[in-house]
Amino acid sequence: MNKPHIVILGAGYGGMMTASKLQKTMHMNEADITLVNKNDYHYQATWLHENAAGTLHPDRTKIKIKDVINSRKINIVLDEVISIKPEEKIVKLANTELKYDVLVIGLGFEAATFGIPGLGENALMIGDINSARLVREHLDYNFANYHNEAEKNDARLNIVIGGGGFTGIEFAGELINRIPELCAEYDIEKTQVRVIVVEGAPTILPGFDEELVEYAINSLSSRGVEFINGAMLKECNKDRIVYEKDGKLTEIPTMTTVWAAGVKANSIVEQSGFTTNRGKVEVRKDMRTPDYDDVFVIGDCALIMNEQTGRPFPPTAQIAIQQSGTVAHNVKAAVRGEALQSFEPNLLGTIASLGHDDAIAEVLGRKLFGWKATVMKKMSDNRYLLKLGGIGLLMKKGKFNIFY
Numbered sequence: 001m002n003k004p005h006i007v008i009l010g011a012g013y014g015g016m017m018t019a020s021k022l023q024k025t026m027h028m029n030e031a032d033i034t035l036v037n038k039n040d041y042h043y044q045a046t047w048l049h050e051n052a053a054g055t056l057h058p059d060r061t062k063i064k065i066k067d068v069i070n071s072r073k074i075n076i077v078l079d080e081v082i083s084i085k086p087e088e089k090i091v092k093l094a095n096t097e098l099k100y101d102v103l104v105i106g107l108g109f110e111a112a113t114f115g116i117p118g119l120g121e122n123a124l125m126i127g128d129i130n131s132a133r134l135v136r137e138h139l140d141y142n143f144a145n146y147h148n149e150a151e152k153n154d155a156r157l158n159i160v161i162g163g164g165g166f167t168g169i170e171f172a173g174e175l176i177n178r179i180p181e182l183c184a185e186y187d188i189e190k191t192q193v194r195v196i197v198v199e200g201a202p203t204i205l206p207g208f209d210e211e212l213v214e215y216a217i218n219s220l221s222s223r224g225v226e227f228i229n230g231a232m233l234k235e236c237n238k239d240r241i242v243y244e245k246d247g248k249l250t251e252i253p254t255m256t257t258v259w260a261a262g263v264k265a266n267s268i269v270e271q272s273g274f275t276t277n278r279g280k281v282e283v284r285k286d287m288r289t290p291d292y293d294d295v296f297v298i299g300d301c302a303l304i305m306n307e308q309t310g311r312p313f314p315p316t317a318q319i320a321i322q323q324s325g326t327v328a329h330n331v332k333a334a335v336r337g338e339a340l341q342s343f344e345p346n347l348l349g350t351i352a353s354l355g356h357d358d359a360i361a362e363v364l365g366r367k368l369f370g371w372k373a374t375v376m377k378k379m380s381d382n383r384y385l386l387k388l389g390g391i392g393l394l395m396k397k398g399k400f401n402i403f404y
């Protein structure tokens, strides 16, 4: 009899952790397991803002899949998923197709531009290694060009961050720390550079504790970040943005708009015909899709309602990693004909960095600021590395210097 074929799509937090757990707990004669990913590396999406600002080299963020996944136990296919045909149990890749018995979809997130004119064409995003690297290169290019034009163009030195949520604020913190280095390199006065966060809500970091938000505003403002709150981005052009505040339209000349105000699930999920809610699959308690018993969804492609708040749990690496325990268990149980478990989220807290040496955190009901929150952030990053690849990976990729 043929062994069942388990196919995992995406080597992000959810996909990698599921694959890593299955290779440890399933016998090779029980199932064939395939992990499909675009690249030969897993990247830590939670570090991408550092790559984008240029404060961390992208190589630090990448982890070779083969350093964690044993290719004798799991077949690694480097290809792009194009679509899924759940009725036929087929995944179409750019170069081939795969037939599965059990599927795990962990294809992550993509930017949501909400139809704002020009945003898709002219704004930069922080979505993966390539897009983060592009932000870094773009900053260098504009700073380098400033003195090379007969007429000085301030739009080259105005950097607009669309969105003062988690990603926008983490990026602002890294970027403002990088500005002195950029200015020194390109002979530019620091006072000529503007970093402006445009946020639609009345305050940045909506949903965060007020005291922590105030700390973040003070920390970032003291380093030069400007905030325009209650302002909706209306248009994004190559050399300016337009925002609306209190019914009035205002322009900011800028050649750098980094859009960090919205993510959605990978659109392959919706395009493949799964029943979705806001583009995500509202999974059953055991992480399967509502319509297919053989398809599990994990991470940012899955939607789980928080019954206490009546709102979905936010898409985070924390949740994706936790879900991998349930998904790995249930995939194994499905193959073995055993009972499936329910996923119970266990929110441990939220930590937002404000640069490499400052952060805010709400962890297990406690509020932390400054170096204490920074240590927590680095501990949480290191904990993930330890879980994923043991002490070897931790020593290779871990963050041990709390001041950098």
Ligand code: FAD
Pocket (backbone or CB within 6 Å): 009, 010, 011, 012, 013, 014, 015, 036, 037, 038, 039, 041, 042, 043, 044, 045, 046, 047, 048, 049, 079, 080, 081, 082, 106, 107, 108, 109, 126, 127, 128, 167, 170, 266, 268, 298, 299, 300, 301, 315, 316, 317, 318, 319, 320, 351, 352
């Ligand atoms: P991802 O980690 O996005 O991985 C998806 C994988 O699928 C990738 O390897 C990708 O290459 C692959 N893939 C995508 N499409 C295809 C395709 N068509 N074919 C083949 N492969 C494909 N969360 C936190 O909990 N804490 C934080 O501090 C935090 N900080 C963040 C900071 C930033 C700058 C960003 C951008 C996000 C942050 N998040 C944070 C959110 C977190 O990164 C995501 O929730 C998490 O990455 C989702 O994990 P995932 O497993 O669903 O997918």
